[in-house]
Amino acid sequence: MGVSIIINEDKNDLRRYLLGLLGEADEERLELRLLTDEGFVEEFDTVVDEITDQYVGNELGADERKRVEQYFLTSRERQQKVQFADELMQRAAAERSVQNPAPEPGFFERLRAFWTNQPVFFRTATTMATIVIAVGLVFVLYPRQNPSGTYTAVNLQMSAVDRSTGSEVKAVRLDSAAGIRIALALPEQWRDAKSYRVELQDEKERLRDLPIAERTPQSLVVTIPANEITQGGYIIRLYADGQRVRGSYHFNVE
Amino acid sequence: MTDDKKPFDELLGWLDSDREKAGQRYELIRTGLIRMLISNGLSDAEHYADVAIDRVIKRLPEIRAAYVGDPTKYFHGVGRNIIREARRQKEIATDVLPPVATASGRSDTSDCLSKCLELLPPDKRAFILDYHLFKGHEKVKHHRQMAGELAISEGALRTRAHHLRVSLEKCVLECIGQEGKHKTAVQGHR
Numbered sequence: 001m002g003v004s005i006i007i008n009e010d011k012n013d014l015r016r017y018l019l020g021l022l023g024e025a026d027e028e029r030l031e032l033r034l035l036t037d038e039g040f041v042e043e044f045d046t047v048v049d050e051i052t053d054q055y056v057g058n059e060l061g062a063d064e065r066k067r068v069e070q071y072f073l074t075s076r077e078r079q080q081k082v083q084f085a086d087e088l089m090q091r092a093a094a095e096r097s098v099q100n101p102a103p104e105p106g107f108f109e110r111l112r113a114f115w116t117n118q119p120v121f122f123r124t125a126t127t128m129a130t131i132v133i134a135v136g137l138v139f140v141l142y143p144r145q146n147p148s149g150t151y152t153a154v155n156l157q158m159s160a161v162d163r164s165t166g167s168e169v170k171a172v173r174l175d176s177a178a179g180i181r182i183a184l185a186l187p188e189q190w191r192d193a194k195s196y197r198v199e200l201q202d203e204k205e206r207l208r209d210l211p212i213a214e215r216t217p218q219s220l221v222v223t224i225p226a227n228e229i230t231q232g233g234y235i236i237r238l239y240a241d242g243q244r245v246r247g248s249y250h251f252n253v254e
Numbered sequence: 255m256t257d258d259k260k261p262f263d264e265l266l267g268w269l270d271s272d273r274e275k276a277g278q279r280y281e282l283i284r285t286g287l288i289r290m291l292i293s294n295g296l297s298d299a300e301h302y303a304d305v306a307i308d309r310v311i312k313r314l315p316e317i318r319a320a321y322v323g324d325p326t327k328y329f330h331g332v333g334r335n336i337i338r339e340a341r342r343q344k345e346i347a348t349d350v351l352p353p354v355a356t357a358s359g360r361s362d363t364s365d366c367l368s369k370c371l372e373l374l375p376p377d378k379r380a381f382i383l384d385y386h387l388f389k390g391h392e393k394v395k396h397h398r399q400m401a402g403e404l405a406i407s408e409g410a411l412r413t414r415a416h417h418l419r420v421s422l423e424k425c426v427l428e429c430i431g432q433e434g435k436h437k438t439a440v441q442g443h444r
Contacts, residue, residue: 036326089369091368
């Protein structure tokens with residue numbers, strides 16, 4: 001049976017498999033591993049539990065929730081799991097919330113709580129003053145700092161390593177840029193593909209496709225507007241002619 | 255040796271010449287098949303996994319004579335055929351949304367969860383409930399805090415919670431099965 005090494009990439013493939021998003025070849029590879037690798041089976045079960053909990057806890061986006069309902073939950077066994085998870089979470093909330101108060105709120109949560117406790121006239125006056133200051137600042141600073149909606153340019157090479165290893169994760173500073181323009185170097189054997197799909201995953205493992213802005217023989221260019229990205233680690237995966245390309249691109253927004 | 259046991263022994267012999275290793279390999283194939291069948295929308299996956307294994311056992315003499323390759327791949331192929339057949343028979347309701355639990359189903363789960371939680375030692379009961387206390391970002395922070403308090407990694411915390419949850423879920427499902435049998439028996443007496 002041997003010792004199996006589970007990396008983030010396996011976890012993502014498992015999630016995609018469970019939501020019916022893997023291509024046929026990857027699906028077969030994953031299923032064969034399920035029949036031979038004990039550690040992988042355990043990881044599979046853990047990912048099943050995670051998806052179940054996220055579904056019950058209403059933590060999924062609309063698209064993923066729909067996929068869970070149409071694919072993940074079609075068997076009776078999975079529906080029973082949902083019922084079990086729902087009961088377990090309700091029981092936990094009923095019995096343990098007194099002993100375990102919610103984790104300490106962060107700076108923004110405390111700020112929000114302070115704000116909502118202030119009288120209405122104070123909030124209105126502060127809002128008006130903030131708008132006036134913000135408009136003034138935009139007039140003064142905008143032409144110099146962001147002349148034409150410039151994008152921070154990043155070149156990424158495909159890596160076979162896990163995000164947590166760190167050495168191949170590129171740091172990106174947004175500052176006042178309108179977004180990030182990422183050039184993804186294509187692995188040699190995939191340069192002749194007819195079609196590509198680029199998928200972005202954030203730290204909370206939320207997935208979304210990125211539109212391809214430009215294609216050259218050696219690379220693909222995608223752009224992400226600043227208002228669609230926050231600080232944190234990101235993974236980009238590439239699909240060529242409907243098939244998942246092994247490896248991934250990593251970057252960290254600071 | 256009984257007639258039933260002989261074909262199964264032959265299957266084990268095909269999987270590995272070492273009987274213990276063959277047994278482990280068989281178990282892994284069966285549990286893998288069950289997960290694969292559930293993931294492809296089949297209810298009663300244990301039954302279908304056994305159907306797949308029976309098919310292999312019945313054809314074993316021909317397979318051993320003609321098939322060259324990893325036995326796991328053969329099992330996988332049979333499992334895939336079963337999925338295709340079930341889809342053709344519309345066994346898989348691909349357009350059905352998860353049903354809202356019936357009042358009786360929910361109350362059985364709730365009663366059984368209470369019973370099964372009672373069977374756990376107090377520290378394990380507190381652990382599994384604490385682990386499932388929060389949602390979203392608070393859950394992540396809470397798990398980090400729990401791992402810190404227990405002086406273990408977040409991965410180890412996740413594994414510990416998973417093992418406990420598996421045994422709890424098994425207990426609840428067995429309990430629901432027994433409750434169902436009990437209700438059927440009571441209704442039969444009426």
